[in-house]
Amino acid sequence: LDTPETRKALKRVNGRMTDLQSLIESGAAASVEQLREQMVNDAREDSIHEILDDAHWLWNLYASKKGKRLRVSGPDPDVRIRLPRHALVEVLENLVSNALDLPQTSIVDVVAEAATLAGRRAVRFEVRDDGPGLNNLDQIRALNPYYFPDGVRGGRGLPLSQFILTRLLDGTGLEFKSTESGFVIAFTIPEAKHEKRD
Numbered sequence: 001l002d003t004p005e006t007r008k009a010l011k012r013v014n015g016r017m018t019d020l021q022s023l024i025e026s027g028a029a030a031s032v033e034q035l036r037e038q039m040v041n042d043a044r045e046d047s048i049h050e051i052l053d054d055a056h057w058l059w060n061l062y063a064s065k066k067g068k069r070l071r072v073s074g075p076d077p078d079v080r081i082r083l084p085r086h087a088l089v090e091v092l093e094n095l096v097s098n099a100l101d102l103p104q105t106s107i108v109d110v111v112a113e114a115a116t117l118a119g120r121r122a123v124r125f126e127v128r129d130d131g132p133g134l135n136n137l138d139q140i141r142a143l144n145p146y147y148f149p150d151g152v153r154g155g156r157g158l159p160l161s162q163f164i165l166t167r168l169l170d171g172t173g174l175e176f177k178s179t180e181s182g183f184v185i186a187f188t189i190p191e192a193k194h195e196k197r198d
Helices: 004-026 032-042 048-066 085-101 136-141 157-168
Strands: 044-047 069-073 080-083 107-117 120-129 175-179 182-190
Touching: 032 085, 032 157, 044 048, 048 069, 048 080, 048 085, 048 107, 080 085, 080 120, 085 107, 085 120, 085 157, 085 182, 107 182, 157 182
Parallel strands: 069 107
Antiparallel strands: 044 080, 107 120, 120 182, 175 182
């Protein structure tokens, strides 16, 4: 599992994440409107099934390294939607790695399904784990940068994901839910609007 190709792929993902974090945190680098416009420009018609399949191998390597089990399921392969693939994968990467990093977690499921949001075609994603979850107060605090609740589910990943979803992709915010079998973090993002040219 620890091969030059894997290390290179991990470095590339980490680099994209660091670049995006720096861009957002600098404030001076780009306005929210400029970032939103970039997301629209980056959006391409894609199969959700293929996006998950492409990201799955990397997540699975990380899961194996942690001794965890990862399962990914998506809508029918024919379901295609216009989305900025890199931004979506960054958000999912944050949620999946957080779940896999929890010592109490043994199984993580990533589930996607077709949906609608504000009258637009959309996709709903859920990252489910069998860990202890967060209480209501920690769910609010976890969206603040560098807050680390007892189970360690914090850092910059959740606030960054919330920013990308709500400010750049017109999506819902992160939704937290405790279940009998564990914990769920979900979000829904609509199809990117087509760029209007003069």
